Amino acid sequence: MPQVMQYQAKSIIYFEGDASEKIYILQSGKLCLNYIDIETGQENREMVKTGEFFGVKSAMGRYPREETVDVLTQSTVVVFTVSEFENLFQNNIRISMQMLKVFSNQLRRIHRNVRNLLAYEDQTDPEKGLFNIGEYYYKNKRYKQALYAFRRYLTYYPTGLYQSQATQYIGKTESFIQGMPVEERASVTDAPVQKTIQKSEQNDSRIFFEGMSLFSQGDYENALESFRTIITRYSSGESYPKALFETGRCFFHLKQYDNCMKHFTALIQKMPKHPDIVEALLYLGLSCEAKGNNQKAVSFFSKILTMGDENTQTIRKAKQALKRIEGNL
Amino acid sequence: MDFSQFDRFKVTFQKGDLIFCEYEPGDTFYLIQSGRVQIVKIMGEIEKIIDILHPGEIFGEMAILEEAPRSASALAIETVEALEFNKKNFEILLRGNPQISSTILQTFIKRIYDQKRRFMILTLKEPAAKVADVFLMLSETQASDSTSPTERIIETSVDDIAHWCGISTQECGQIIEHFVNQRKIEMDSKHIIVKNINDFRRFVNSRRKQ
Numbered sequence: 144m145p146q147v148m149q150y151q152a153k154s155i156i157y158f159e160g161d162a163s164e165k166i167y168i169l170q171s172g173k174l175c176l177n178y179i180d181i182e183t184g185q186e187n188r189e190m191v192k193t194g195e196f197f198g199v200k201s202a203m204g205r206y207p208r209e210e211t212v213d214v215l216t217q218s219t220v221v222v223f224t225v226s227e228f229e230n231l232f233q234n235n236i237r238i239s240m241q242m243l244k245v246f247s248n249q250l251r252r253i254h255r256n257v258r259n260l261l262a263y264e265d266q267t268d269p270e271k272g273l274f275n276i277g278e279y280y281y282k283n284k285r286y287k288q289a290l291y292a293f294r295r296y297l298t299y300y301p302t303g304l305y306q307s308q309a310t311q312y313i314g315k316t317e318s319f320i321q322g323m324p325v326e327e328r329a330s331v332t333d334a335p336v337q338k339t340i341q342k343s344e345q346n347d348s349r350i351f352f353e354g355m356s357l358f359s360q361g362d363y364e365n366a367l368e369s370f371r372t373i374i375t376r377y378s379s380g381e382s383y384p385k386a387l388f389e390t391g392r393c394f395f396h397l398k399q400y401d402n403c404m405k406h407f408t409a410l411i412q413k414m415p416k417h418p419d420i421v422e423a424l425l426y427l428g429l430s431c432e433a434k435g436n437n438q439k440a441v442s443f444f445s446k447i448l449t450m451g452d453e454n455t456q457t458i459r460k461a462k463q464a465l466k467r468i469e470g471n472l
Numbered sequence: 473m474d475f476s477q478f479d480r481f482k483v484t485f486q487k488g489d490l491i492f493c494e495y496e497p498g499d500t501f502y503l504i505q506s507g508r509v510q511i512v513k514i515m516g517e518i519e520k521i522i523d524i525l526h527p528g529e530i531f532g533e534m535a536i537l538e539e540a541p542r543s544a545s546a547l548a549i550e551t552v553e554a555l556e557f558n559k560k561n562f563e564i565l566l567r568g569n570p571q572i573s574s575t576i577l578q579t580f581i582k583r584i585y586d587q588k589r590r591f592m593i594l595t596l597k598e599p600a601a602k603v604a605d606v607f608l609m610l611s612e613t614q615a616s617d618s619t620s621p622t623e624r625i626i627e628t629s630v631d632d633i634a635h636w637c638g639i640s641t642q643e644c645g646q647i648i649e650h651f652v653n654q655r656k657i658e659m660d661s662k663h664i665i666v667k668n669i670n671d672f673r674r675f676v677n678s679r680r681k682q
Contacts, residue, residue, distance in 0.1 A: 181595070182591075200581050204578070232573060232577065233574060234570060236563065236567060240563070243576060243580065246577065246580035247533070249580075253584060253587040253591060254534075257590055260591065260594040260638065261594065269541040272494060272495035273495040273496060287488045287489070291490040291493060292490065292493050295493055295496050299496070348499060348560070352497070356497075381560055
């Protein structure tokens with residue numbers, strides 16, 4: 144059972160460097176953590192909030208304490224052993240999610256600090272970095288990994304700076320593989336292809352993400368393919384409703400206005416509570432406008448104005464469209 | 473832990489498959505069920521092994537919070553079966569298997585500690601002090617076979633140390649050679665024998681105070 148402990152003002156709960164066994168939560172009173180900030184080398188003080196845990200990292204990781212805890216006013220703390228804390232943590236999703244987020248943030252921050260000190264690593268932008276990795280494996284004759292990296296490169300950057308080089312490398316890699324004895328060839332080529340299928344069967348969100356990436360680069364045809372894959376293969380997947388919506392957007396940008404209208408009309412009928420319903424109406428209006436059916440377009444845009452918050456981008460766009468049509472009329 | 477209810481999240485990778493690649497946008501993380509995964513980073517012309525992970529361990533966990541480019545590549549060094557999760561279905565995982573949250577928390581804590589330690593090394597100005605601090609760090613984390621209370625036998629290489637210090641292998645080699653000439657260390661291809669770890673501790677502490 145966790146114990147409730149009282150501490151008098153001016154006492155110390157633990158010192159920096161002490162062996163760590165317990166985890167604490169402040170119930171009432173005022174406590175202060177004193178530690179050396181590793182970024183500045185300066186001493187730092189941080190107040191503990193009521194209800195906040197402290198001593199978690201050192202106790203769970205069995206590292207010496209990294210701070211000294213001063214008691215400023217008489218305080219009550221609840222003291223947990225590591226296993227008691229784990230019990231609490233595991234049985235309370237809210238606490239575990241919160242704490243994981245706090246630690247994930249800390250990890251990201253310290254990662255960033257380390258990267259900043261290693262300035263040379265920061266000079267690489269992700270696009271060039273990914274391409275370089277393909278090149279590294281290619282030069283080292285590790286074709287399986289090279290193929291993966293170049294294929295990923297083309298997925299994320301289909302019109303990127305190194306697109307033609309990556310395509311050439313893939314061609315060369317494949318012809319190297321052609322020249323290999325059949326049994327070796329299989330070990331190099333089959334696995335990544337198999338993996339893609341296995342992975343995609345498991346993860347519709349990855350395909351969705353790829354589709355969005357293609358969409359943002361203006362490659363609407365391939366984006367449409369990605370979203371269609373989700374619609375046909377993962378009708379119970381999490382990305383399904385989003386893919387339905389994005390399919391309509393692709394039709395619009397491909398200037399397939401009839402398809403766009405048909406698609407969004409069906410979506411609204413099928414999922415009247417779809418979170419992007421207002422935007423679906425906008426695309427219906429824009430498609431009508433593009434087809435020259437201004438009267439119908441106005442009715443869609445006017446409908447949008449009766450829905451949702453005035454300041455959303457969709458409503459602003461609907462207003463602009465109405466002004467545009469009025470100007471033309 | 474029983475993961476049978478998570479079969480729909482199962483993915484299989486063949487030996488040699490890249491599970492993900494450094495710089496790729498990351499939206500998933502993995503819990504290894506069988507097989508081993510190597511975490512590697514290409515630094516210049518060297519493929520640096522950062523870690524080898526075993527069943528029960530997780531990787532790619534930064535994606536729990538947000539999508540960011542991967543900071544290293546994950547390579548299957550044998551057939552690997554893993555559960556693949558993303559931000560959204562992470563909560564399902566926690567609800568179905570609360571023990572996993574402790575595993576992830578432990579992983580975060582270990583990595584935060586490792587990164588902090590690395591940061592401490594990098595903040596030292598003098599390259600020789602950085603190298604000395606790597607000796608201290610490695611002697612903290614590796615069990616020593618030595619019988620002497622002050623001697624430490626560390627399994628490492630010049631490349632490794634250079635990586636930790638963020639300096640070139642050549643510069644690192646010169647510093648190590650200097651320590652060898654001063655008879656403070658001895659080395660073979662895989663080990664460095666630190667004659668008196670306290671000498672290095674004093675050296676690092678004095679430089680840190682500056």
